[in-house]
Amino acid sequence: xxxxxxxxxxxxxxxxxxxxxxxxxxxxxxxxxxxxxxxxxxxxxxxxxxxxxxxxxxxxxxxxxxxxxxxxxxxxxxxxxxxxxxxxxxxxxxxxxxxxxxxxxxxxxxxxxxxxxxxxxxxxxxxxxxxxxxxxxxxxxxxxxxxxxxxxxxxxxxxxxxxxxxxxxxxxxxxxxxxxxxxxxxxxxxxxxxxxxxxxxxxxxxxxxxxxxxxxxxxxxxxxxxxxxxxxxxxxxxxxxxxxxxxxxxxxxxxxxxxxxxxxxxxxxxxxxxxxxxxxxxxxxxxxxxxxxxxxxxxxxxxxxxxxxxxxxxxxxxxxxxxxxxxxxxxxxxxxxxxxxxxxxxxxxxxxxxx
Amino acid sequence: xxxxxxxxxxxxxxxxxxxxxxxxxxxxxxxxxxxxxxxxxxxxxxxxxxxxxxxxxxxxxxxxxxxxxxxxxxxxxxxxxxxxxxxxxxxxxxxxxxxxxxxxxxxxxxxxxxxxxxxxxxxxxxxxxxxxxxxxxxxxxxxxxxxxxxxxxxxxxxxxxxxxxxxxxxxxxxxxxxxxxxxxxxxxxxxxxxxxxxxxxxxxxxxxxxxxxxxxxxxxxxxxxxxxxxxxxxxxxxxxxxxxxxxxxxxxxxxxxxxxxxxxxxxxxxxxxxxxxxxxxxxxxxxxxxxxxxxxxxxxxxxxxxxxxxxxxxxxxxxxxxxxxxxxxxxxxxxxxxxxxxxxxxxxxxxxxxx
DNA sequence: ACGGAATGTGACAGCGCTGTCCCCATGACT
DNA sequence: AGTCATGGGGACAGCGCTGTCACATTCCGT
Numbered sequence: 001x002x003x004x005x006x007x008x009x010x011x012x013x014x015x016x017x018x019x020x021x022x023x024x025x026x027x028x029x030x031x032x033x034x035x036x037x038x039x040x041x042x043x044x045x046x047x048x049x050x051x052x053x054x055x056x057x058x059x060x061x062x063x064x065x066x067x068x069x070x071x072x073x074x075x076x077x078x079x080x081x082x083x084x085x086x087x088x089x090x091x092x093x094x095x096x097x098x099x100x101x102x103x104x105x106x107x108x109x110x111x112x113x114x115x116x117x118x119x120x121x122x123x124x125x126x127x128x129x130x131x132x133x134x135x136x137x138x139x140x141x142x143x144x145x146x147x148x149x150x151x152x153x154x155x156x157x158x159x160x161x162x163x164x165x166x167x168x169x170x171x172x173x174x175x176x177x178x179x180x181x182x183x184x185x186x187x188x189x190x191x192x193x194x195x196x197x198x199x200x201x202x203x204x205x206x207x208x209x210x211x212x213x214x215x216x217x218x219x220x221x222x223x224x225x226x227x228x229x230x231x232x233x234x235x236x237x238x239x240x241x242x243x244x245x246x247x248x249x250x251x252x253x254x255x256x257x258x259x260x261x262x263x264x265x266x267x268x269x270x271x272x273x274x275x276x277x278x279x280x281x282x283x284x285x286x287x288x289x290x291x292x293x294x295x296x297x298x299x300x301x302x303x304x305x306x307x308x309x310x311x312x313x314x315x316x317x318x319x320x321x322x323x324x325x326x327x328x329x330x331x332x333x334x335x336x337x338x339x340x341x342x343x344x345x346x347x348x349x350x351x352x353x354x355x
Numbered sequence: 356x357x358x359x360x361x362x363x364x365x366x367x368x369x370x371x372x373x374x375x376x377x378x379x380x381x382x383x384x385x386x387x388x389x390x391x392x393x394x395x396x397x398x399x400x401x402x403x404x405x406x407x408x409x410x411x412x413x414x415x416x417x418x419x420x421x422x423x424x425x426x427x428x429x430x431x432x433x434x435x436x437x438x439x440x441x442x443x444x445x446x447x448x449x450x451x452x453x454x455x456x457x458x459x460x461x462x463x464x465x466x467x468x469x470x471x472x473x474x475x476x477x478x479x480x481x482x483x484x485x486x487x488x489x490x491x492x493x494x495x496x497x498x499x500x501x502x503x504x505x506x507x508x509x510x511x512x513x514x515x516x517x518x519x520x521x522x523x524x525x526x527x528x529x530x531x532x533x534x535x536x537x538x539x540x541x542x543x544x545x546x547x548x549x550x551x552x553x554x555x556x557x558x559x560x561x562x563x564x565x566x567x568x569x570x571x572x573x574x575x576x577x578x579x580x581x582x583x584x585x586x587x588x589x590x591x592x593x594x595x596x597x598x599x600x601x602x603x604x605x606x607x608x609x610x611x612x613x614x615x616x617x618x619x620x621x622x623x624x625x626x627x628x629x630x631x632x633x634x635x636x637x638x639x640x641x642x643x644x645x646x647x648x649x650x651x652x653x654x655x656x657x658x659x660x661x662x663x664x665x666x667x668x669x670x671x672x673x674x675x676x677x678x679x680x681x682x683x684x685x686x687x688x689x690x691x692x693x694x695x696x697x698x699x700x701x702x703x704x705x706x707x708x709x710x
Numbered sequence: 711a712c713g714g715a716a717t718g719t720g721a722c723a724g725c726g727c728t729g730t731c732c733c734c735a736t737g738a739c740t
Numbered sequence: 741a742g743t744c745a746t747g748g749g750g751a752c753a754g755c756g757c758t759g760t761c762a763c764a765t766t767c768c769g770t
Contacts, residue, residue, distance in 0.1 A: 011423075011503065013725095013726055013727085014726065014727065015726075015727090023749075023750090024749065024750045024751080025726095025727085025728095025750085025751090026728080026729090026749075026750060026751080026752095027748085027749055027750075029727070029728065030748095030749085033728085036747090037746090037747055037748055037749085038747095038748070038749085039747085039748060039749090042748080042749080054499050056475070056478055056479050057479050057726090057727080058419075058423055058479065058481055058725090058726055058727070059476075059479040059480045059481065059727095060415055060418050060419050060423060060425055060480065060481050060725090060726080060727090061419050061423065061725070061726035061727040061728090061755090062726080062727055062728070063415050063727090063755095064413075064415050064416050064419050064725090064726080064727070064728090064755050064756070064757090065726075065727040065728040065729080065754080065755055066727085066728065066729090066755080067728095067755070068366075068413055068415060068416065068755060068756070070415055072459070072480075079445065080441055080444050080445040080448055081441060081442050081445035081446075081657060083438055083441070083642075086435055086436060086438070086441030086444070086445075087436050089435050089441070089444075089460070090434065090435035090436035090441075090462065091436075093435055093460065093461065093462055094462070097461070097462075097473075102459055102461060102476065102477075102480065103459065103460055103461070104427070104457055104458065104459040104460075105444070105448065105458055105459075105460055106448065106452070106457060106458070107445065107448055107449070107452075118452075120411070121414075121457065122457075123411055124411050124412050124413065124414040125414045125415065125427075125457065126413060126414065126415050144409055148366065257642075261642060261643050261646065264643065264646050265645075265646060268646065286642065286643070287438075287612075287616060287641065287642070288616050288619070288641070288642075288643055288647060290620075291616065291619050291620060291623065291647060292643060292646060292647070302436060368755095368756055368757085369756065369757065370756075370757090378719080378720085379719065379720045379721080380720085380721090380756095380757085380758095381719075381720060381721080381722095381758080381759090382718085382719060382720070384757070384758065385718095385719085388758085391717090392716090392717055392718055392719085393717095393718070393719085394717090394718060394719090397718080397719085412756090412757080413755090413756055413757070414757095415755090415756080415757090416725090416755070416756035416757040416758090417756080417757055417758070418725095418757090419725050419726070419727090419755090419756080419757070419758090420724080420725055420756075420757040420758040420759080421725080421757085421758065421759090422725070422758095423725060423726070
């Protein structure tokens with residue numbers, strides 16, 4: 001076979017650089033790693049040789065030689081297209097880059113099976129640490145890895161079956177703020193519209209929700225707790241059903257931003273139909289929430305990612321066995337309104353009360 | 356020094372598995388890579404040994420042995436926290452995972468310097484392909500890499516100084532749709548509110564903008580073209596300035612979603628102040644744009660990412676020299692309204708005309 | 711029954727780099 | 741002079757895996 005294809009020029013190796021500079025392989029390595037004890041002239045020669053050859057060190061080989069662990073951190077998340085997850089990713093990435101580490105992301109699409117295989121792939125890639133928004137219910141498979149010293153951090157919800165660092169939102173606190181706000185405005189029939197009932201975050205929020213209402217002396221506080229509104233459309237439907245009950249709620253707490261949007265749609269329809277207004281508080285702030293005049297439970301998503309990365313790196317750097325740590329990210333109620341259209345409200349009165 | 360710290364148990368190697376199974380290293384390798392010509396019994400023995408030892412293959416070493424290139428694809432983007440970029444990332448990641456590849460993302464924060472160093476780091480990591488949303492104006496440094504056979508794909512805007520595959524939006528077409536829509540509604544004084552003047556996307560949009568207005572016989576069509584509205588707040592200010600001119604525009608084309616939000620804020624203020632309505636069309640759709648009743652130029656961001664990944668992978672797989680390819684993603688005008696509040700419009704009339 | 715293919719397995723040499731150890735010059739200090 | 745620390749540099753053995761080649765066995769057709 002006559003080799004017709006142009007040979008894909010092999011990259012110059014460190015060896016080639018050393019030869020060109022007239023030094024040994026190891027000396028070249030020293031120069032390129034800024035190790036001490038190299039004469040300035042020698043250093044210059046090597047640098048020049050590397051430059052002219054267009055040398056790029058091979059981080060794969062370097063990692064292997066150093067012990068087989070790469071300076072990569074894996075992030076297994078639900079869906080990168082979701083602003084919540086991508087905000088986490090952004091925070092993680094920012095923190096990592098400060099420590100010379102790179103982020104490798106993988107979306108599980110909330111599928112436990114896929115989460116498992118992605119995690120495996122990342123471990124095979126010998127990531128230095130692993131950050132996971134757990135979807136699977138059991139993570140005991142990771143126990144071996146954690147025991148072997150792999151830093152694993154769970155974010156947004158804790159994992160079961162393994163002790164590891166965890167970063168979560170103060171779900172209960174956030175719910176309490178939201179519900180108290182609605183109670184203070186005089187609401188007594190308050191609904192909670194949630195995502196997936198199995199999700200830890202929802203269970204937390206629902207528990208707090210019921211608790212606060214009970215404290216306020218509301219009877220049958222779980223009466224308007226509904227889960228299963230995974231997409232915006234589901235949320236719409238679920239809320240419509242609630243409102244069609246004989247004794248409908250007057251206020252809603254939406255458990256995430258997709259649901260909030262669904263609720264806002266319903267509210268717009270009601271308004272168009274001349275029906276009474278509904279009060280709304282949403283979990284998760286989102287870009288134009290301000291324009292829509294909706295009160296939300298806000299927290300720092302990017303900061304949350306950053307915290308997770310910090311935990312991962314600190315564990316990776318310290319050899320000692322650290323006890324699992326828990327970081328709870330505080331929430332803050334941003335009072336704006338209930339999602340009513342911002343009609344003629346004088347600017348000064350903005351964000352003052354609920355409907 | 357008495358070694359007090361618990362030795363971080365080394366991971367079992369393939370060699371250990373082979374020994375445990377009583378076969379050679381290579382045979383174990385064959386089994387774990389599903390290579391043919393291994394007797395079923397032998398296979399079973401190896402699998403069992405791997406299982407009991409908790410063996411995880413080391414992808415770093417495997418990549419190195421295979422020729423030093425990893426099955427990783429790098430994505431250098433502006434800011435992962437921006438929904439536009441994260442949608443791209445999601446599309447890329449989805450396509451890659453279908454081909455057994457993993458995505459490693461890095462945010463340049465739109466800083467050319469940082470973009471450069473991240474690109475370098477990824478090349479050192481020996482990614483199999485590189486996808487970049489270029490921020491730097493010159494990418495001739497990548498010429499060597501491209502010549503050496505590294506698949507490089509530019510996304511959202513083309514690069515200068517190097518011939519490579521590129522995926523862009525049909526900016527001109529999108530602008531044409533938007534402007535014609537406004538013209539048809541009777542507007543003659545139309546403004547274009549843009550991001551960064553140097554950005555290729557803005558220059559394209561501005562050129563098309565001027566062109567369409569000229570075709571329509573509008574004099575001095577660039578009169579209301581303003582750039583530099585990088586953040587929402589800037590956009591607000593820029594638009595306010597425009598509206599304070601003696602002969603203010605009656606319609607605005609916002610060049611991205613942040614700007615659209617800024618414009619919506621201004622419109623809300625005007626409405627509150629009883630000033631005449633302003634027509635608005637935005638570039639980029641965003642989650643609650645529907646609720647805000649705003650007409651937008653929409654296109655498939657996730658699909659765009661997917662296309663870029665396809666280009667990268669096809670190039671990586673084919674050894675032949677492919678000529679640089681250009682993919683233009685079509686845009687679609689989603690007519691909803693001009694961002695006026697959705698007051699009493701009967702559902703049936705929704706999204707029918709402009710203000 | 712016998713050559714040749716197909717099948718199953720192993721030895722061994724790298725992939726490109728880093729860590730360890732070791733050697734050779736200096737220069738400083740008895 | 742003789743010793744010894746110190747700076748500067750190289751040889752070499754891996755890191756954990758895969759590719760190549762060589763070898764042993766079995767199976768087939770004629």
